Amino acid sequence: EVHLVESGGGLVQPGGSLRLSCSASGFTFDGYSMHWVRQAPGKGLEYISGINYNGHTTYYADSVRGRFAISRDNSRNTLYLQMSSLRPEDTAVFYCAKSYYYGEAAPFDSWGQGALVTVSS
């Protein structure tokens, strides 16, 4: 069974940094693209970033490009999201998600439970 567990969320001041981790198990981690999707309180889903199976290709939404960096360590079955220059509007639950199959159009078939990031002074 696929299991994704996010960690690293918390309260951070505007302008600060935070690194989220997503520990994966139950599937061949280095065979799939992985992604981060966030959900602001009471709002809808927003795609943030993705990384291909070997980490050589990354994707970012305009809202976070230049401030967030996605990476992965396939030896540790772990996905990361380094967030810097955080803004109050970045406050959200951040989900890591796995691609269902190969290809950039693939949907996300497994999601973590989410990590809450609160940006406030």
Next chain:
Amino acid sequence: QSALTQPPSASGSPGQSVTISCTGTSSDVGRYDYVYWYQQHPGKAPKLLIYEVNKRPSGVPGRFSGSKSGNTASLTVSGLQADDEADYYCSSYAGSNNPLFGGGTKLTVL
């Protein structure tokens, strides 16, 4: 403002059918057969219900079905059950590996 447009709410009685729409443009929903639907119960992670317009992952009941016409995709839930009460999000591939999401529809089972 979300890239894909969904009605904010929908409702139906147990046993009935309800359809939720998702309107995009000729650059996303209208161009690709890569439309997805997710179900999200309160406080839970989203769950993939439909992929590639009308395909169901293993374990998703046949009561959930998807379709598309032009720039509008639809999710139909038949034989409504109490547990179907949740938020539903559509999503579409739009090129450049940046999937779009709808604003979500809250389905209430009366």
